[in-house]
Amino acid sequence: MIEILQQIVNGIAIGGVYVLIALGLTTVFGILGIAHFAHGSVSMFGGYLTFFLVAGQGIPLVIAIPVALTAGVVLGMAIELLAYRPVRKASHINAFIVALGLTMMVEGLNLEFFGHEQVVIPTSFDRVFNIGGVTLPELRLYVILAAALLIAAMTIFVERTKTGQAIRAVAENRDAAILMGVNVRTIPLVVFAMSTALGVAAGIMVGALFAIAPGIGEGLVIKGFAVLILGGLGSIPGAIVGGIVLGITESLAAGFVSSAYKDVIAFLVMIFVLLFRPQGLLGKAS
């Protein structure tokens, strides 16, 4: 019993990271219909930047994180304006190719600026809490709390603010949104700014909890898309549920079936869910 609880706790932290990645992907997909593959590499950029600020420049983590998030906002808007906007009205394959090219470019920039070595963002959180036999390292606790906070903030932003509602409206019916007076040229900027900031947050978490190295971002974006499909394309609640489900599934699969096949098992679960709910866990049947 303790073991199951421990595995679930293990899975929640990584699930939270998946959720943050998937939220960015799902809002971008919902608004623009783009599979934004570069998201993983961009998120790694955020992690690298934080590492550079903390380990290279000696800037405290509490300052480095907002700096990196701000950089994420700017980078996200730049990506929308310079990479995706020019192909907005072209056929989908163009955006697809731009996404692939952008991935390689960001990966290359990461390699150029930060090298090929694995980096770990240093933190001073090395206490471990023990709650009835279930251990929870301090850092993981903060990652879970921060992820929960960001998810809540994003949900409130989308559900309670005018701009957030406009984002949903554009995702659901672009022409109708224009008729409501929504400026559909600024909305993608907002979406990319928000998504990239969330991605950067995920990158920082991966960098502190685990490590950042070339190739990690690609793995992350694949998991992000798996969550997207699992939860339902374009669905925000779907991304939240899907991410947590994937994180816990992986953890339980590694613990109770086989660690060698934990990714395989996670994807099998995904396929199984899609057999019965082709629209994803919380997606709408069309």
Add this chain to the structure above:
Amino acid sequence: MKRTISTLAGAAVAALIAAQPVLAEETLAIGVSDALTGGAAVYGLPQANAVKLAASEINAAGGISVGGETYMLEVIAYDDKGNPTEATNAVRKLIDRDGVKYILGFCCSGATGAVASFIEYEDAVMLVGNAAERSITTREIPNLTRTRPPADYTGAAAGAFVAAKGHKRVAVLGALDVGFYASYVDAFEKELNKAGGEIVTREAFALKDRDMTPQLTKIRGLEADALLVVGYVEPAAFIYRQSVELGLDLPRYGFTSGSEEQFLRVATSEQMEGVWDLRPTELTLLSATENGIAYHENYAAAYGISPSPSSPYAYDQTYALKDALEAAGTVEDTAAVARALRELAVPDEVVMQYLPIDGKMFDRNGQAYTSNGAFQWRDGNWTFVQDLPSDPVAYSEFLSTLD
């Protein structure tokens, strides 16, 4: 691929040449194929550096004298990224385009195995360094030697050591999809079984995995009395860190060959305290011979960073090659040089502490043996504690029976 030519001791060589009467002086190009970038560069780049360091030392000391001629070494290093295809290309390029006959380096088993599969048919000699997969020296390839002992040679010694500590239920967590790590565990298990112990689980992780908590949580529930970690430094460091975070209170043994710096990038010294590393007696400052201390100093001076523990395998290759060339009296006849390597006594300049077989550095399989050691992390350092019970003669016999 980058072509780099060693010019390190250029000044020293020039001074030496100027001081001496004009001799007929030749240049002998030797090649390095190794992982200079990518994940395996932690092992490959220091090896390439070590070959360049040895070559510049040899040049500074007057070069290699073969049949009345003096040869200065020139090192051509190509990046094979630890990848079989890239390594095949790199070696083909060295042989066909650069006309190189002596190829060193080789940190990674996959890349090395690919080159070993065809090197027999080439007019060349291959000297393997850190690659630990056993099958590289089971076919008695006449023109191939290896300085690092196979993983299972070390695994058996480690198994006997852990069994002697009284552990009966050992949980394994390793990069088990990599052949030589699996063979380390197999040999380990055989020795453990002999003493009445068993491996209670074999948990795996992939090269890019960094979250080992699911596997460690499972192990925590198994009431194991020891943990064995086999794998590359970086994932291993995460295992040690997360085992503490999960409150896994077990003696931890490993087979990783990572330096202190490499582990401290991921885990704190407190999290590492007490961890054992059961591996060939490679370079550590506390266990080093005079040669080892000098190597460490010279390497640090040349590259501004400490050498990795396994990098002397490549340094020692270079001196073995020098002695073999001089003994054979030719730089052209690679078969003669290969034969000379098999007959070679351990050179005076080597850093690792080889255990000769019949007085020779390499056995008839072309395999060299070092002692194996038990190192323990104490207060931020890998401390040599004792030799592991290794039996190179018996292992060499065993290796000859395989194909």
Add this chain to the structure above:
Amino acid sequence: MLEVRGLRAGYGAIEVLHGIDLDVAEGECVALIGANGAGKTTTLKTICGLLAPKAGTIRLRGREIGGLSGHAIVREGVTMCPEGRQVFPQMSVLKNLRMGAYARSDDGQADDLERMMDMFPILRERAHQAAGTLSGGEQEMLAIARALMARPKLCIFDEPSLGLAPKIVAEVAATLGRIREMGMTILLVEQNSLMALRLADRAYLLEAGEIVLEGTGQELQSHPDVAKAYLGH
């Protein structure tokens, strides 16, 4: 209120509207009728900024709005209740209504929301339901209410009766009548010409991208060409 002169528009190289003149006076209900493909929807899309005009002028209270982007035209005071209702299916009825007031920043929105739900009690009943789960007639009411939430100067209705059951069509007609009574300036496009002409103060008949007839609703209803071709007499 609205003054369209010499409007030409189309898709790519194909011109659909060949110079249209059209007026809607303040408080007036004007119908635009015509067969499928006559250019009714293109006219509306061009007025609303979803399509750029190729030539001609569109003025709202004397201000040129032709060529402005869609969201800017909404801010100028033109709102369209689109064909096929186009509600936001996964958003609740309440949130759909709030989206209607997206371009507004005054504080009368809450009152307007109440007024709309008084006017369409079914919307109050379904306030927290996702709009996509409503019936076709209910969605039409929601689309109309959402358009009114913008407090437009000119409200355009594009085929409000399309695809609805006859009983619901009558309900929609009654609703439009009420909105007209409220003094709203309306431009109505309908295939159901009889319903449109009964509601309209004035009407235009559009054929192949040109205005071929113009008159009061009454006049057009009794015009022999119209009667024969569009009213099915």
